[in-house]
Amino acid sequence: MRVLILSASVGAGHVRAAEAVEAALRQTRASVTIAHYDVLTLMPPAFRKVYREGYFKMAVRVPKVLGWLYEASDKPFHQDVVRLKVEQAGAGRLLKKIREFDADVAICTHFLPTALLDRERRKRRSRARILTVVTDFEVHGMWLSAPSDHYFVASGEARAHLEALGIPASAITVSGIPTHPVFREPKDRLAMRRKHGWHLGLPAILVSAGGFGVGNAVRMLESLMRAEVPAQIIAVCGKNAMLKASIEKIVARRSADTLPVVKVMGYAAEMDEFMAAADLMLGKPGGLTTSESLIKGLGWVVVNPIPGQEEKNAMFVLEHGAGVWCDNLHTLAYKVRMVLEEPGRLETMRKNALRLGRPDAAAIVAQYVVAKCR
Numbered sequence: 001m002r003v004l005i006l007s008a009s010v011g012a013g014h015v016r017a018a019e020a021v022e023a024a025l026r027q028t029r030a031s032v033t034i035a036h037y038d039v040l041t042l043m044p045p046a047f048r049k050v051y052r053e054g055y056f057k058m059a060v061r062v063p064k065v066l067g068w069l070y071e072a073s074d075k076p077f078h079q080d081v082v083r084l085k086v087e088q089a090g091a092g093r094l095l096k097k098i099r100e101f102d103a104d105v106a107i108c109t110h111f112l113p114t115a116l117l118d119r120e121r122r123k124r125r126s127r128a129r130i131l132t133v134v135t136d137f138e139v140h141g142m143w144l145s146a147p148s149d150h151y152f153v154a155s156g157e158a159r160a161h162l163e164a165l166g167i168p169a170s171a172i173t174v175s176g177i178p179t180h181p182v183f184r185e186p187k188d189r190l191a192m193r194r195k196h197g198w199h200l201g202l203p204a205i206l207v208s209a210g211g212f213g214v215g216n217a218v219r220m221l222e223s224l225m226r227a228e229v230p231a232q233i234i235a236v237c238g239k240n241a242m243l244k245a246s247i248e249k250i251v252a253r254r255s256a257d258t259l260p261v262v263k264v265m266g267y268a269a270e271m272d273e274f275m276a277a278a279d280l281m282l283g284k285p286g287g288l289t290t291s292e293s294l295i296k297g298l299g300w301v302v303v304n305p306i307p308g309q310e311e312k313n314a315m316f317v318l319e320h321g322a323g324v325w326c327d328n329l330h331t332l333a334y335k336v337r338m339v340l341e342e343p344g345r346l347e348t349m350r351k352n353a354l355r356l357g358r359p360d361a362a363a364i365v366a367q368y369v370v371a372k373c374r
Helices: 013-027 045-061 063-072 081-089 092-101 112-122 156-164 189-196 214-226 241-252 271-277 287-295 309-319 329-341 345-356 361-372
Strands: 002-007 033-038 105-108 129-133 150-153 172-174 204-208 232-236 261-265 280-283 299-303 323-326
Touching: 002 013, 002 092, 013 033, 013 129, 013 287, 013 361, 033 092, 045 063, 081 112, 092 112, 105 112, 105 361, 112 129, 129 361, 150 156, 150 361, 156 172, 172 361, 189 271, 204 214, 204 271, 214 232, 214 241, 214 329, 232 271, 241 261, 271 287, 280 287, 280 329, 287 309, 287 345, 299 309, 299 329, 299 345, 309 323, 323 329, 329 345
Parallel strands: 002 033, 002 105, 105 129, 129 150, 150 172, 204 232, 204 280, 232 261, 280 299, 299 323
Antiparallel strands: none
């Protein structure tokens, strides 16, 4: 069986979900040939720049506009003809790859390639069954702009949403959002803290700082430092070198024994180990990061989520008792202290997170492919 996996590097989550499905497929040891393409890498540079950087610039500079666009474009089964023509015009290299690979099944972790695959199939240039893996907790209308043969969604509520829109129950699987199999592996908290040089006794707050932009992330950490929150903060800056340098400069001016203790990280390949070692997640709830953290039992302090899918993800976490909301940096330290110091609060959030976590999501997708798509 030939399996094509198509993702898009608009943020890291869609690609990570695709990699998780690929890893799970390989673990089945079924006889499959797999190709995974990040579709944006095969589109023209100008298209890639607008599609990827346009989103991030709006998220940082005009998040309310992004929220408005999210709501305005939430139209299930609606095909934007102009957008489709632009995508098709730039998709020559991608379509050539799709035709050459000649897949039996295509798995999409972003909505961009679904419409292209659907058009190829209608033109009889592809025979692949199309599977859509939704990487947020709500199914936005863009995921439904072109038909798929099967949908993998994060929750029972998402399934109810699709059924209400007329999609047959037999075409929907509640899998959770696929995370890499490494997140399923149990890891001892103290052992992970020793490995990475963390304090063994202080509560550990894992901050995904890269999504905030330099100024906002610095203000967020300064708020916690001024309040001398009794904890250790691990600030993960991703590939944002300017942000990492800015935080390191602030940390260097502080006494080494001042609370909170702050460790600054760049890109971290060991996020599963960091999450296993931490007590609390602080940041913006992207679909993949949220799913990974729930598997590891991390409660959340959600800080200024981007209007649209991040707000919807945050609502899911809060509704199920695994997080608190903060939209005011002046009260961030108070929110964190409340979670850490209120008796039983953090443990309750931890139990709720573990209840929500779906470590088997990628395996469910892989098993469906192996069992149903031959």
